[in-house]
Amino acid sequence: MKKVQIIIAGLCLLGGIFSCSDELDLQPLDRLTGDAFYKTRTDFDGAIFASYSSIQDFWGTSTETLSENGEFWKLSMVVTDDVAADPVAISSFFESEQISIDIDNLQLRAADRPFAALYTQIYEGIFRANLVLANLDGENDLTPEDKAVLSAEAKFLRGWFHFQALKMFGTPPAALEIKTGINDQALANATQDALFTAILADMADAAAGLPDSWDAGNTGRATSWAARAYIGKVNVWKEDWPTAITALADVVDNGPYMLMPNFEDNFDFSQENNAESIFEVQYGGPFSDDNLWVFDDTHSEDFKASQGIGRGWYWDASSSKGAPSGKLGWWVPTQSLVDAFEPGDARIASTLYQTGDMYYSYDGGGQAEVPYDAAWSETGYTLKKYRGPTNTVSGNHAPNGQADFNNERWMRFAELKLLYAEALIRGGGDLGIARGQIDDIRIRAGLGNTAAADGDLLMAMMQEKRVELATEPHRWFDITRWGIGSQVFGAAWDDKFNVFPFPQSEIDRSGGQLIQNAGY
Numbered sequence: 001m002k003k004v005q006i007i008i009a010g011l012c013l014l015g016g017i018f019s020c021s022d023e024l025d026l027q028p029l030d031r032l033t034g035d036a037f038y039k040t041r042t043d044f045d046g047a048i049f050a051s052y053s054s055i056q057d058f059w060g061t062s063t064e065t066l067s068e069n070g071e072f073w074k075l076s077m078v079v080t081d082d083v084a085a086d087p088v089a090i091s092s093f094f095e096s097e098q099i100s101i102d103i104d105n106l107q108l109r110a111a112d113r114p115f116a117a118l119y120t121q122i123y124e125g126i127f128r129a130n131l132v133l134a135n136l137d138g139e140n141d142l143t144p145e146d147k148a149v150l151s152a153e154a155k156f157l158r159g160w161f162h163f164q165a166l167k168m169f170g171t172p173p174a175a176l177e178i179k180t181g182i183n184d185q186a187l188a189n190a191t192q193d194a195l196f197t198a199i200l201a202d203m204a205d206a207a208a209g210l211p212d213s214w215d216a217g218n219t220g221r222a223t224s225w226a227a228r229a230y231i232g233k234v235n236v237w238k239e240d241w242p243t244a245i246t247a248l249a250d251v252v253d254n255g256p257y258m259l260m261p262n263f264e265d266n267f268d269f270s271q272e273n274n275a276e277s278i279f280e281v282q283y284g285g286p287f288s289d290d291n292l293w294v295f296d297d298t299h300s301e302d303f304k305a306s307q308g309i310g311r312g313w314y315w316d317a318s319s320s321k322g323a324p325s326g327k328l329g330w331w332v333p334t335q336s337l338v339d340a341f342e343p344g345d346a347r348i349a350s351t352l353y354q355t356g357d358m359y360y361s362y363d364g365g366g367q368a369e370v371p372y373d374a375a376w377s378e379t380g381y382t383l384k385k386y387r388g389p390t391n392t393v394s395g396n397h398a399p400n401g402q403a404d405f406n407n408e409r410w411m412r413f414a415e416l417k418l419l420y421a422e423a424l425i426r427g428g429g430d431l432g433i434a435r436g437q438i439d440d441i442r443i444r445a446g447l448g449n450t451a452a453a454d455g456d457l458l459m460a461m462m463q464e465k466r467v468e469l470a471t472e473p474h475r476w477f478d479i480t481r482w483g484i485g486s487q488v489f490g491a492a493w494d495d496k497f498n499v500f501p502f503p504q505s506e507i508d509r510s511g512g513q514l515i516q517n518a519g520y
Contacts, residue, residue, distance in 0.1 A: 001159035002161065007309070011490070015304075017478050021419055023211050024070070024207060030063060032111070037142050038135040038138060038140055038388045039139075039141055040140070040141050040142075041141070041142060041146050041375035043140075043147070044135075044140075044142065044150050045130060045133075045137075045434060047128065047131060047132045048129075048132055048150060048153055048154060048157070048221075050128045050297075051125050051128035051129045051132070051154070051157045052125075052157065052221075052281075052282070053071070053162075053297050053307075054121050054122070054124045054125030054128060054161070054297075055121075055125060055281050055410075056281060056282075056283065056297070056307065056373060057121045057124075057297060058071070058118065059071075059072050059309050059310065059311075059408070060117075060121075060297075061088050061294075061310050062294060062299050064111050064294075064299050064300060065120075065299060066116055066117050066486060067113065068113065068117045069094070069097060069314070070310055070314050071113065071114040071117040071118060072114075072117075072118060072473065073314065073331060074099070074100055074103050074174035075103070075114050075118060075168070075476070075500065076473035076474075076475075076476055076477075077331065077471060077473065077475070077476075078103050078331050079091055079103050079104070079106070079108075079474045080475040080479065081334060081336045081337070081469060081475075081479075081488075081489070082334055082336070082337040082466070082470055082475050083104075083331050083332065083333060083334060083337075084331070084332055084333075084334050084378060084379055084472065085100040085101045085103070085104040085330060085331055085332075085453060086318065086329055086330060086331065086332050086378040086379075087101055087378065088318075088320070088321065088378065089321065089329040089330055089377075089378070090328075090330050092318070093320065093328055093330075094328075094383055094498070095505075096292075097330065099112055099113060099114065100175065100330055100331065105492070106489065106492050106493070106494075106497060107501060108497065108501060110501035110502075110503060110504040110507065110516060110519070110520045111504045111505075112146075112501075112504065113498055115501055115502070115503045116503035116505055116506070117160075117162075117163075117324035118168065118312055119155050119169070119172075119502070119503050119506060122161050122164055122165050122168075122172075123161075123165075123173075123175060123382065125157060125161040126157075126158050126162065126337040127174045127175070127178070128155075128157075128163045128373050129155070129157040129158040129161070130158065130175065130176070130177060130178050131178065132150060132151075132153075132154040133151060133154045133155070133158075134177070134178050136150060136151055136428075143448070148209050149209060149210065150212045150222070151205070151209060151224060152205055152206045152208065152209025152227075153206070153209075153210060153221065153222055154205065155202040155203075155205045155206050155209075156206035156210065156222040156227050156230075157222070158176075158201065158202050158225070159199045159200075159201075159202030159203045159206065160222075160230065161231070162174065162175075162195060162198060162199050162202070163199050163230070163234055163237075165195075165491070166192065166195045166196075166199070166237075167237070167477045167481075168500045169499055169500055169502055169517065170192065170270070170499035170517060171189040171190060171191060171192060171195075171517075172189065172190065172195070172502070173187030173189060173190055173514065174187075174190040174194055174195055174198050175187060176198060180331055186509065186510040186511050186514065187510070187513065187514070188510075188513040188514060188515075189514060189515050196234065196237075196238050196296075200231060200234055200235070200238075203227045203228075203231045203234065204223070204231065206222065206225075206227035207224050207227035207228045208224075208227075209224075210222060210223055210224040210227055211223060211224060212224050212225060212256070213225075213256070213400075214221050217283075219273050220273055220280055220282040220407075222279065223254060225251060225255045225257070225278070226279045226411070228247060228250060228251050228254075228255070229248075229251050229278045229279070229416055230279075230411075231247045232244050232247035232248035232250075232251060232413075232416070232419060232420070232423070233248075233419055235247060235423075236248075236422060236423055237421050237481060239426075241423050241426055241427025241428070241429070242427060244419075244423040244427065245423045245424060245427055245429050248416060248419055248420035248423055248486075249420065252335075252416065252417060252418060252420055254439070256274060256275070256414035257276060257278060257416070258275045258276065258413065259276055259413060259417075259440060259441070259444055260274055260275060260276045261412060261444075263346065263347050263350055263444060263445060264350035264388070264390075266412060267350070267385050267386045267388075267392050267409065268388070268390070268391065268404040269392050269395070269396040269404070269405065269407075269471060270390070271466070272407045273407070275413075276409075276412050276413045277411075277412060277417060278411040278412060278413060278416065279410045279411040280407045280408065280409050280410060280416075281407055281408035281410055282407055283307055283309050283404075283405045283406065283407050283408070284307040284308075284405060295520065296337045306377050307405075308403030308405045309400060309403065309404060309405070309406070309408065310402065310403060310404075311386055311387070311404055311406070312327060312361070312362065312387060312392070312397070312401070312404050313327055313328060313401075313403070314327075314330050314331065315327075315328075315329070315330075315331060315382070315383040315387070316328075316329060316361045316378070316382070316383075316387065317329045317353070317359065317372075317373075317376035317377060317382045318330075318360065318376055318427045320329075321375060321376045321377070322373065322375070322376060322412040322464070323359075323361070323373070323376040323382075323400065323520075324361055324363070324370060325361035325362060325363035325368050326363055326401075329376065329377065329382065331383070332378055332379045332382060332383070333351070333352045333379060333381040333382070333383060333471065334364050334379055334381075335379055335380075335381075337351075337352075337381075337470055337471075337475045338352070338354070338381060340463070340467050340470075341465055341467050342467075344446055344447060344448060345445050345446065345447055345467065346445050346446040346469065347445050347467060347470075348467075349384075350384060350385060350388070351383075351384060351385045351471060352379065352381045352382060352383055352384050352385070352471075353372045353381060353382040353383075353384050354372065354374070354381050355372065355380065356372070357371075357372040357384075358370070358371060358372065358389075359371065359372040359373075359382070360387065360388055360389045360392040361387075361392050362392040362393065362396075362397050362401050362404075363401040364397070364398075364399055364400040364402075365401075366394075366403035367389075367392050367393055368392075373440055376433065379509075383471055385470070385471050385472075386404075386406055390403065391406055410473070412469075412472075414441050414468050414469070415465075415468075415469055415472075417437040417438075417440060417441060418437065418438070418441065418445075418461055418464060418465045418468065420433075420434070421433075421434040421435075421437040421438050421457075421461045422427075422434075422458070422461055424437075425457050425458045425461060425505070426458065426461050431454050431457060434457060434461070435449075435450065435457060436452050438457075438460060438461055438464050440463065441464060441468055445467075447470075450464075456479050462478070462482065462484075465478060480497070480498045480499070481508055485497060494519065496517065496518060496519030496520065499517050500512060500517070501516065501517055501520035502516055502517060504516075504519075
């Protein structure tokens with residue numbers, strides 16, 4: 001235990017009352033130390049869950065740390081052509097949320113809060129995974145089987161977080177161990193080759209060591225099949241088409257996944273962790289003091305932070321424009337997204353509200369059901385995915401209606417099938433199989449097989465991916481990976497946007513080791 005030097009001269013003069021020492025061995029009474037923790041399987045499970053919790057914080061709300069307001073929605077959705085910031089709804093509630101409007105206009109600055117928030121949560125998650133790995137060989141009660149599974153799970157998470165960092169920042173640091181020296185904390189940029197190598201090594205170990213499935217008490221933990229899916233996805237990003245095809249074909253042909261019969265079933269809170277879900281961010285509930293403003297486990301009141309998400313709070317139609325239930329309506333689907341859906345595509349009715357629809361929301365007192373009014377939104381549309389009549393009910397909400405507990409479906413089998421199609425098309429594989437992956441998804445949406453010629457099949461896949469995964473956290477990273485920014489945004493595009501800026505705060509504290517991305 002660290003010795004703490006204490007000098008309290010005034011008290012030492014009162015020797016008859018106080019017994020003084022120049023050194024006190026202080027131990028917090030309200031928490032475990034590292035020496036007392038990391039002993040049992042329960043301890044290690046808790047440490048692993050802490051790393052998962054950092055993913056929940058991507059969408060966190062906190063008035064204390066960086067004043068986050070669902071920052072990952074801004075960096076994965078508002079920045080895209082599928083979503084717009086509603087300036088009237090934002091200014092009516094929180095004028096300092098100008099950042100959403102700026103990001104919508106591709107004004108990306110290194111000092112902006114979203115980049116610091118996501119960088120912090122990513123590397124917090126990596127640190128927590130590394131803590132598990134660093135303590136596995138200490139004095140503990142784990143069996144060899146326990147150690148193998150926990151090591152694999154920690155490596156899955158470490159690889160997963162590094163992959164998110166790579167997609168966002170291009171050449172972020174690789175944090176593959178705990179640094180204990182006070183002068184060793186700053187890490188330099190890693191090359192993309194080094195990052196791909198580290199991520200794929202972690203995912204390979206995860207695939208080898210994780211179970212194919214968990215029991216009901218551990219639903220939502222990463223599986224061997226999820227790791228194999230990510231090996232395929234990471235190799236798509238790497239453009240290693242043969243390896244990607246092999247990995248993705250294995251999951252498609254041999255894995256436990258299937259497309260749900262109805263598209264909207266994927267987002268129903270009563271059908272979480274369903275047969276289409278490969279990796280899903282788990283939100284519990286109702287474990288909450290109903291305080292939306294501590295949706296962040298780095299907050300000093302993390303002991304009462306709700307393990308929920310503020311999806312309805314931010315996305316349901318704006319009460320400032322007359323919508324029921326007192327929600328913000330900051331971000332709204334665009335006309336461009338609506339125009340991307342073909343006539344007859346059943347997915348649009350599950351993705352957004354528009355004129356003629358019945359609108360549903362929840363305010364703690366019950367479900368509101370009223371005709372949708374296009375005046376509630378800057379664009380005339382409001383997000384429906386993850387909401388709608390099945391999800392705006394008390395079972396999916398904290399008592400005051402601000403938080404909902406519906407999991408975030410991060411990776412679905414539909415996405416994996418489209419990744420497989422892309423790898424086949426771009427890697428010179430069987431175009432008939434690629435076409436079949438696209439058609440499976442189109443048929444579920446009520447559409448016929450794609451009419452695209454073989455030479456246009458890549459464009460057909462890209463179009464299908466946009467509408468199938470609309471308002472899920474993928475569009476921006478496809479735009480940058482496919483190099484279509486200038487086609488999507490025209491003159492507003494700058495190639496520097498292919499990666500986000502590193503947070504200026506991290507550049508400053510790195511002492512010159514972390515180099516900013518060009519143009520920022």
